[in-house]
Amino acid sequence: MPTTLILVTIAALTVVGYFLGRGRAVEVAEGRLARLHSVPSYHGAFVALWAGLPALVLLAVWILAEGPAVMALVLARLPEALVAVDEQTLSLLRSDILNLAHGVSNGRAPDPLISDAADFYNQLHGLAEGCLVVLGAVAGLIGLKHARSRITRDLRARNLVERALNIALVLCSLVAILTTVGIVLSLLFEAIQFFSMIPITDFLFGLHWNPQAAFSGDAAGSFGAVPLFTGTLLITVIAMVVAVPVGLLAAVYMSEYAGPTMRSVAKPVLEILAGIPTVVYGFFAALTMAPVIRDLGMAAGLDVSSQSALAAGLVMGIMIIPFVSSLSDDVINAVPQALRDGSYGLGATKSETIREIVLPAALPGIVGAVMLAISRAIGETMIVAMAAGLSANLTANPFAAVTTVTVQIASTIRGDQEFNSPKTLSVFGLGLVLFVVTLILNVVALRVVQKYREKYD
Amino acid sequence: MMKIEVATRTPVGDKSLKCQSIPIKIAAMKVDVYYGAKQALKAINLHVENYRVMALIGPSGCGKSTFLRCLNRMNDTIDICRVDGRIELDGVDIYAKSIDTVQLRARVGMVFQKPNPFPKSIYDNIAYGPRIHGLAQRGPEMDEIVQSSLERAGLWNEVKDRLNEPGTGLSGGQQQRLCIARAIAVSPEVILMDEPCSALDPIATAHIEELIDELRENFTIVIVTHNMQQAARVSQKTAFFHLGEMVECNDTEEIFTNPVDERTQGYITGRYG
Ligand SMILES: Nc1ncnc2c1ncn2[C@@H]1O[C@H](COP(=O)(O)OP(=O)(O)O)[C@@H](O)[C@H]1O
Numbered sequence: 145m146p147t148t149l150i151l152v153t154i155a156a157l158t159v160v161g162y163f164l165g166r167g168r169a170v171e172v173a174e175g176r177l178a179r180l181h182s183v184p185s186y187h188g189a190f191v192a193l194w195a196g197l198p199a200l201v202l203l204a205v206w207i208l209a210e211g212p213a214v215m216a217l218v219l220a221r222l223p224e225a226l227v228a229v230d231e232q233t234l235s236l237l238r239s240d241i242l243n244l245a246h247g248v249s250n251g252r253a254p255d256p257l258i259s260d261a262a263d264f265y266n267q268l269h270g271l272a273e274g275c276l277v278v279l280g281a282v283a284g285l286i287g288l289k290h291a292r293s294r295i296t297r298d299l300r301a302r303n304l305v306e307r308a309l310n311i312a313l314v315l316c317s318l319v320a321i322l323t324t325v326g327i328v329l330s331l332l333f334e335a336i337q338f339f340s341m342i343p344i345t346d347f348l349f350g351l352h353w354n355p356q357a358a359f360s361g362d363a364a365g366s367f368g369a370v371p372l373f374t375g376t377l378l379i380t381v382i383a384m385v386v387a388v389p390v391g392l393l394a395a396v397y398m399s400e401y402a403g404p405t406m407r408s409v410a411k412p413v414l415e416i417l418a419g420i421p422t423v424v425y426g427f428f429a430a431l432t433m434a435p436v437i438r439d440l441g442m443a444a445g446l447d448v449s450s451q452s453a454l455a456a457g458l459v460m461g462i463m464i465i466p467f468v469s470s471l472s473d474d475v476i477n478a479v480p481q482a483l484r485d486g487s488y489g490l491g492a493t494k495s496e497t498i499r500e501i502v503l504p505a506a507l508p509g510i511v512g513a514v515m516l517a518i519s520r521a522i523g524e525t526m527i528v529a530m531a532a533g534l535s536a537n538l539t540a541n542p543f544a545a546v547t548t549v550t551v552q553i554a555s556t557i558r559g560d561q562e563f564n565s566p567k568t569l570s571v572f573g574l575g576l577v578l579f580v581v582t583l584i585l586n587v588v589a590l591r592v593v594q595k596y597r598e599k600y601d
Numbered sequence: 602m603m604k605i606e607v608a609t610r611t612p613v614g615d616k617s618l619k620c621q622s623i624p625i626k627i628a629a630m631k632v633d634v635y636y637g638a639k640q641a642l643k644a645i646n647l648h649v650e651n652y653r654v655m656a657l658i659g660p661s662g663c664g665k666s667t668f669l670r671c672l673n674r675m676n677d678t679i680d681i682c683r684v685d686g687r688i689e690l691d692g693v694d695i696y697a698k699s700i701d702t703v704q705l706r707a708r709v710g711m712v713f714q715k716p717n718p719f720p721k722s723i724y725d726n727i728a729y730g731p732r733i734h735g736l737a738q739r740g741p742e743m744d745e746i747v748q749s750s751l752e753r754a755g756l757w758n759e760v761k762d763r764l765n766e767p768g769t770g771l772s773g774g775q776q777q778r779l780c781i782a783r784a785i786a787v788s789p790e791v792i793l794m795d796e797p798c799s800a801l802d803p804i805a806t807a808h809i810e811e812l813i814d815e816l817r818e819n820f821t822i823v824i825v826t827h828n829m830q831q832a833a834r835v836s837q838k839t840a841f842f843h844l845g846e847m848v849e850c851n852d853t854e855e856i857f858t859n860p861v862d863e864r865t866q867g868y869i870t871g872r873y874g
Pocket residue numbers: 636641659660661662663664665666667668679
């Protein structure tokens with residue numbers, strides 16, 4: 145509550161600061177705004193920033209520092225015997241006090257010393273919050289007054305404000321970049337830890353995947369990821385066999401043949417296909433597609449398991465169709481009309497023009513689209529988990545149950561884990577492989593697409 | 602006032618031919634063209650004579666390109682475009698049901714304002730047309746067509762050592778000659794050119810103008826141009842278009858020295874453009 149109060153106060157101060165700053169600038173200009181270095185609204189923003197930023201920084205620091213500081217004071221008042229213990233007991237003590245202070249009871253009657261300490265904690269905490277409101281307001285006011293007093297005709301308010309904005313933007317992008325770097329690093333370190341238990345060659349080239357066996361002492365022999373890679377490959381290939389021709393032909397139809405009415409209907413429909421959550425595709429694959437395939441297979445005298453790579457791959461292909469078609473549609477549309485005119489002008493038919501001129505010209509872009517689609521298929525989990533199963537079979541038979549890298553990661557992480565077992569750590573190894581493969585695909589795809597763009601711009 | 606040189610390369614026989622009846626290659630009769638509800642051409646009547654160069658001049662947006670594109674039915678590719686009236690090629694209505702645009706466009710080729718070579722090799726740029734029309738298969742026969750087309754477009758010596766390099770790598774003027782060679786390769790009877798030099802520098806332009814003059818021996822040419830000196834240099838007949846109407850059509854010499862309509866006079870003397 146006090147935090148809300150202080151935020152409202154700061155917001156109010158910024159607004160007031162803006163108008164005061166602007167007013168002051170107009171005042172200094174003495175009737176001729178052109179005499180100012182910057183437009184008055186920049187002076188307003190300048191003062192607003194001074195009123196808001198220092199107070200916000202104070203708030204942030206306070207929130208971070210207050211808890212530990214108050215706790216230190218509380219602990220200092222407790223008898224020596226209670227406090228002079230090892231770190232683990234101390235942290236238990238801290239959480240006892242905190243729980244009591246926040247009114248969370250653990251069922252037992254509290255030690256009177258602890259409950260005293262909790263009361264004292266609450267008292268200090270309340271005081272601190274009160275201080276914060278006052279300090280925040282004061283900081284805001286001081287900042288505002290300082291900035292307002294700096295306003296002169298020559299104040300380069302625009303430059304200062306722009307610089308502040310610039311810094312804010314840099315900070316935002318840093319957040320994004322640092323998060324990515326952090327994730328990659330954690331992936332890397334855990335993977336290294338995993339590979340210190342299981343040799344990387346066993347992992348990359350082993351033919352047998354059975355992490356459960358790690359519990360029965362046979363740790364090294366059960367982390368061969370090849371069946372997962374082949375399973376991923378098999379399903380991806382099936383998905384691409386469905387998605388690439390259908391998606392590409394749909395794109396050709398949309399961009400070259402369909403009339404405006406058809407296009408206005410078909411495009412949104414395809415986009416809806418892209419908007420269906422993958423779980424829905426997943427149970428469609430598992431409950432509708434897989435039985436149909438099994439029945440068809442049986443009718444043809446084939447041995448089809450009820451979970452099959454084919455079912456998962458087909459449905460995944462359907463899922464990826466809109467992805468391929470909308471990307472290809474874009475690159476086909478980017479082929480200059482002049483090329484089509486040139487071809488028509490020579491007496492080529494529409495299909496000749498498309499086959500011989502438009503598609504070759506769009507080919508690099510289409511390749512890029514397909515590669516992005518592949519990396520999408522490799523990363524897909526839900527459909528495979530539901531429709532293709534968990535058994536790590538090393539097979540190229542599309543009617544068999546297979547599993548993929550992502551599915552293994554998902555099923556390993558599900559439920560309680562002891563964090564240091566090779567079984568749990570194996571997901572980092574798998575994740576790293578997945579990351580590297582999709583990264584390479586994406587980089588290559590973007591390169592290809594970019595190169596293609598350059599050619600016509 | 603702008604000084605205009607009239608074609609000096611007109612063959613000697615031309616003056617006498619004028620009295621005789623020169624075969625009409627293309628005849629447009631009461632052609633109206635609409636883009637949606639907007640009328641772009643109004644009742645155009647125009648005859649293009651065989652083995653002559655006809656220049657179409659007029660201010661921007663007056664419908665020159667539109668008319669040109671009617672002659673090989675390129676307007677068919679624009680959904681909202683509608684063409685009324687009658688256009689005959691060798692006396693046959695090209696908008697008749699029985700006419701196949703594929704064959705029509707093989708007979709009436711087109712060169713565009715901006716050079717638009719296909720992103721293929723120089724060789725394949727030329728071979729594309731003959732191949733789709735089944736004029737030749739890959740091999741010596743096709744090589745022959747490619748070479749002769751490039752020669753007639755005056756490009757052979759410049760590209761004969763790099764036929765497998767992409768056509769898009771040539772200079773602007775070379776690209777445009779490649780496009781002309783590409784059009785010639787399917788042995789058309791008429792070549793339509795829509796401001797073929799407007800994207801080129803003066804030297805490349807001079808090259809193309811020379812080429813047009815040579816091509817007249819074997820082809821009927823209709824050329825749209827913004828450049829009146831160019832019209833005067835390369836054409837024997839000139840038609841002046843204005844606001845969707847064909848105002849005046851006459852021998853080029855007549856149009857530039859002795860225009861009948863005052864709108865024509867205004868345009869060629871540079872009063873508006
Ligand atoms: N594809 C099109 N759609 C709609 N209007 C067009 C189209 N092409 C040309 N027009 C219109 O038709 C008129 C004639 O255009 P155009 O034949 O290109 O003129 P010019 O080549 O003489 O400059 C112009 O008013 C133009 O706006």
